[in-house]
Amino acid sequence: MSQGDDLFTREDPIFTDKELLEISHLPDEGRIVGRDDEIKQLANAANPAIFGQSPSNVLIYGKTGTGKSLCAKYVTSRLVDTAEEEGVTVGTAYVDCAQDTTETQAAQTIAAALNDDELTGINIPDKGISTATYYKRLWSILDDTFDVVLIILDEIDKLEDDSILMQLSRAGEAGKIDSCKIGVVGISNKIKYKERMDERVKSSLCEREFVFPPYDAEQLGEIMQARSDAFREGVLEPSVVPKAAALAAREHGDARKAIDILRYAGEIAQSKGDSRVREEYVIQARERAETDRFRELIRGSTPHSRYVLQALTVLSMNDPDHEDGFRTSRIYELYEEICRQEASETLSLRRVRDLLKEHAFLDVIEQTRHSGGSAEGAYTQHKLLEDPEVIQQVLQPDVDAEQVVE
Numbered sequence: 001m002s003q004g005d006d007l008f009t010r011e012d013p014i015f016t017d018k019e020l021l022e023i024s025h026l027p028d029e030g031r032i033v034g035r036d037d038e039i040k041q042l043a044n045a046a047n048p049a050i051f052g053q054s055p056s057n058v059l060i061y062g063k064t065g066t067g068k069s070l071c072a073k074y075v076t077s078r079l080v081d082t083a084e085e086e087g088v089t090v091g092t093a094y095v096d097c098a099q100d101t102t103e104t105q106a107a108q109t110i111a112a113a114l115n116d117d118e119l120t121g122i123n124i125p126d127k128g129i130s131t132a133t134y135y136k137r138l139w140s141i142l143d144d145t146f147d148v149v150l151i152i153l154d155e156i157d158k159l160e161d162d163s164i165l166m167q168l169s170r171a172g173e174a175g176k177i178d179s180c181k182i183g184v185v186g187i188s189n190k191i192k193y194k195e196r197m198d199e200r201v202k203s204s205l206c207e208r209e210f211v212f213p214p215y216d217a218e219q220l221g222e223i224m225q226a227r228s229d230a231f232r233e234g235v236l237e238p239s240v241v242p243k244a245a246a247l248a249a250r251e252h253g254d255a256r257k258a259i260d261i262l263r264y265a266g267e268i269a270q271s272k273g274d275s276r277v278r279e280e281y282v283i284q285a286r287e288r289a290e291t292d293r294f295r296e297l298i299r300g301s302t303p304h305s306r307y308v309l310q311a312l313t314v315l316s317m318n319d320p321d322h323e324d325g326f327r328t329s330r331i332y333e334l335y336e337e338i339c340r341q342e343a344s345e346t347l348s349l350r351r352v353r354d355l356l357k358e359h360a361f362l363d364v365i366e367q368t369r370h371s372g373g374s375a376e377g378a379y380t381q382h383k384l385l386e387d388p389e390v391i392q393q394v395l396q397p398d399v400d401a402e403q404v405v406e
């Protein structure tokens with residue numbers, strides 16, 4: 001290949017450090033915006049670990065993109081360093097429960113994350129051993145290696161059942177481990193998650209609960225500004241960050257979406273061969289971020305949660321002028337129809353109401369109560385906040401709405 005080969009670009013004209021805009025990137029202290037109180041509270045709960053004692057178990061709630069995972073990871077990583085200075089060995093494991101939904105997968109992930117096979121001589125295979133064996137090896141690893149471990153269970157509501165929570169919260173009491181102490185940090189964006197928990201697990205796991213509020217436009221602006229050195233100097237038009245912040249705040253105060261918008265706007269400039277990231281690219285980037293956000297939201301959600309949303313989506317697509325939304329009873333009828341087509345048992349009306357509430361909490365839909373007058377009684381209407389086309393694309397990319405109602 002000659003030096004003059006112009007097939008590839010040798011220097012990125014837009015980004016200098018794109019990693020700053022990756023969602024998995026853990027910013028340093030100065031770059032975490034508006035979460036001082038939450039970080040302090042989490043640190044308080046974890047603090048006993050510094051003295052080799054049991055940290056409080058914590059449950060963190062909040063809408064998507066409010067910094068729950070970020071703050072949990074940040075606090076645990078600082079804890080490890082401080083404990084080390086005190087001569088205490090703290091280990092941490094992170095489990096994405098949307099990925100590891102079963103007890104066995106979660107136990108495997110925790111054991112693999114904490115195991116140093118050269119030190120312990122223990123092998124944690126990806127699969128092929130029983131859940132009980134994973135646990136046995138995990139307990140040995142903990143006692144051999146650590147004084148304390150902190151286990152972050154992200155999207156904890158996606159776990160199939162509470163078995164692993166029971167095991168982790170009772171390991172000490174049940175004599176499975178001798179000296180190591182375990183702390184669990186559960187993270188969820190389902191408001192009703194706690195109600196579903198086994199009573200015994202609930203009492204030990206929910207020692208402290210924190211709710212992370214959504215960010216406002218100013219905070220989103222700061223979060224993006226703190227990462228603007230991902231771009232080459234002078235590349236960002238000055239209106240880009242405020243515009244992206246305003247869009248993300250208006251919709252859900254979601255930092256993930258704000259950062260995605262910024263990254264996509266840069267990529268759009270790149271693909272157009274433009275040396276500036278312009279405000280108009282922000283608008284296009286927003287649409288892409290919207291689809292991504294929604295895909296992420298329903299990742300790993302139960303089939304019935306999807307059917308309920310599918311029902312409302314079909315109603316909205318077939319009757320776009322229905323501005324006030326649709327009543328629970330109409331959604332339920334269509335939901336029953338979808339269940340029939342999927343050869344699945346229907347859930348009760350009450351459960352479907354709960355699922356609709358969960359979608360409302362995540363700002364996928366909006367609910368309004370109506371008094372209905374004396375003849376009718378009060379009722380609720382539900383309206384999609386996301387574009388129905390986007391939802392349809394993500395839920396069932398190959399099906400068009402008419403097929404479902406026919």
Ligand SMILES: Nc1ncnc2c1ncn2[C@@H]1O[C@H](COP(=O)(O)OP(=O)(O)OP(=O)(O)O)[C@@H](O)[C@H]1O
Pocket residue numbers: 022023024025026027031032033034035062063064065066067068069070071188189223255256259
């Ligand atoms: N306060 C903040 N300062 C800087 N970056 C932030 C802040 N909050 C969130 N972010 C960034 O936004 C993205 C999403 O945050 P995070 O994953 O912590 O959200 P979450 O509340 O756990 O959302 P989900 O429930 O969807 O997992 C990450 O890239 C994170 O680094």
